[in-house]
Amino acid sequence: MDTAALSPDAGIARALPADFPRRVLLAVTGLSPQIVTETLYALALRTQPPWLPTQIRLLTTARGAEHARLNLLSQEPGWFHRLRADYGLPDIRFDAECIEVIRDGAGQPLEDIRSQADNDATADALTEAVRALTADPDCALHVSIAGGRKTMGYYLGYALSLFGRPQDRLSHVLVSPPFESHPLFYYPSPGERVIHTLGPSPQPLDCHQAEVTLAEIPFVRLREGLPDALLAGRARFSGTVTALNRVFGPPALTLDLPARRIRAGGIDLVLPPAELAFLALFARRARRGEAAVPAPPKGAPDTIWSGWYLTERRLIGGELADLDAAERALRLGMDGDYFSQLKSKLQRRLREALGPAAQPYLIEDGGRRPRRYRLPLQGTQVTFAALDRED
Structure with a gap:
């Protein structure tokens, strides 16, 4: 981990990404919102030093947004609130307004990503979200590519490569089997909590025994090669990549x-x-x-x-x-x-x-x-x- 992060826009040196006053966890999700609680658990409890976001932002489809809202933010099961209570985590802004539904070219919410036009709309939404967040010199951004479709993870990681600064990080969360991808597993519990394996012969599993690891992913920072106009205006994925290719051509x-x-x-x-x-x-x-x-x-x-x-x-x-x-x-x-x-x-x-x-x-x-x-x-x-x- 970079121990000498520097915010180039503000010219303020800070020792670690955790020292920044605004810290945003940005993730994409599909129908498995567990990656939010798994990633938050790993950042807060398995990372040294701990990195606690001040805000969580999700980008997802209309179906994914409903899954995230009901599973993470409801009173029951409300897994995000339960994680905070179980481990005494501080206030983190994460509510329905923090869940952004990707929209198509006509401005309609995407139900799923099925066509090239849907892919393009997704790429543009993720690119603009990363550009806007990295425009704030007081913000340290942590991007998780663990959730959503593979193309969503690719676009999100590439967007961070385009706009990321020294204080920004990219990661994937790893969950030990048989808890990985289990629909009832959200994070390792502080005490015994039993769920059962899926299939014809269910076996009990104790969530307290699960292991969750954060795998930080190195990425090439291309931000310094971008013209100021691309850093300041709304960013489309294809246009930004085309401009960058021209710049380095x-x-x-x-x-x-x-x-x-x-x-x-x-x-x-x-x-x-x-x-x-x-x-x-x-x-x-x-x-x-x-x-x-x-x-x-x-x-x-x-x-x-x-x-x-x-x-x-x-x-x-x-x-x-x-x-x-x-x-x-x-x-x-x-x-x-x-x-x-x-x-x-x-x-x-x-x-x-x-x-x-x-x-x-x-x-x-x-x-x-x-x-x-x-x-x-x-x-x-x-x-x-x-x-x-x-x-």
């Missing part, structure tokens, strides 16, 4: 100068004319295979640099007043300060939009003196063309 840059838009790594963004012209200058040099060049000196305006830059500004067009202002500012040439300001603004916008995937599209300086600047793309990776606004 071969770099490709398209510039649509009249529309003031670029497409970098499959992500579209609008740039102000000043930053777009600066990028276009370097993109055109990369497309022609030209060598890296030194920046203009500070305090010594260079008319070659201003000529390159103003050519791109004129191709972009826009407000005449803006273009006139740029031409007046550069009438004697471009100096190093003007160059540095344009570069800094462009790099910041690209990093905000693309995250770590911005690297191939940043103007690099060679890493040593004398500094020489270029866009590190091959000519075939740069295109000047109109972009489809509906893409």
Whole structure:
């Protein structure tokens, strides 16, 4: 277990996931809601240090929600309440409002997952739930993939891989036979409690003798490679995976100068004319295979640099007043300060939009003196063309 969890969004170091003020157990269930009490038992009583959720969230079908509500939250049998009472667990928010029914494309509750459309709706619901919970820097999320259909577990685990942070965990609960999958077993009892095996010759079983183990599952965290837009907006599974594949695919840059838009790594963004012209200058040099060049000196305006830059500004067009202002500012040439300001603004916008995937599209300086600047793309990776606004 990671003993140095860090919440990157808040910048607050905490020793363990258990130290976070909000702790959410997120699970999927089908017709066997036992995984909720089994997982809670394992987290609270078989994990060192114990991890006690402040809230439990379930995602399930309409049938699964009814099974969970009646078996876990009713007065009788009310297995969730009985577990808390048996082991003196603190208050945990878990009520009917914490059970979310997955809905289809038309907004209707899913009775079961039978079609590709049902699968897609399930994937989107699980992905958005994980994205929303991991957006809270004060929340530590524990995801259980023990319940529900296998596809539900897959989508939930993959969603955590996409959005999970250092304080988040993924697990599966293991129950010793013959208690595993027994419809009357919910957790090891503190004292003797008898149930019977299923079949033609029932045999008594003591729930006190059952063993429940939490198997923590390592997962690859891809969150740092996601653009900010995917972290902030509602997330669909297929769209997030497609965007991530584009981000980590071969770099490709398209510039649509009249529309003031670029497409970098499959992500579209609008740039102000000043930053777009600066990028276009370097993109055109990369497309022609030209060598890296030194920046203009500070305090010594260079008319070659201003000529390159103003050519791109004129191709972009826009407000005449803006273009006139740029031409007046550069009438004697471009100096190093003007160059540095344009570069800094462009790099910041690209990093905000693309995250770590911005690297191939940043103007690099060679890493040593004398500094020489270029866009590190091959000519075939740069295109000047109109972009489809509906893409």
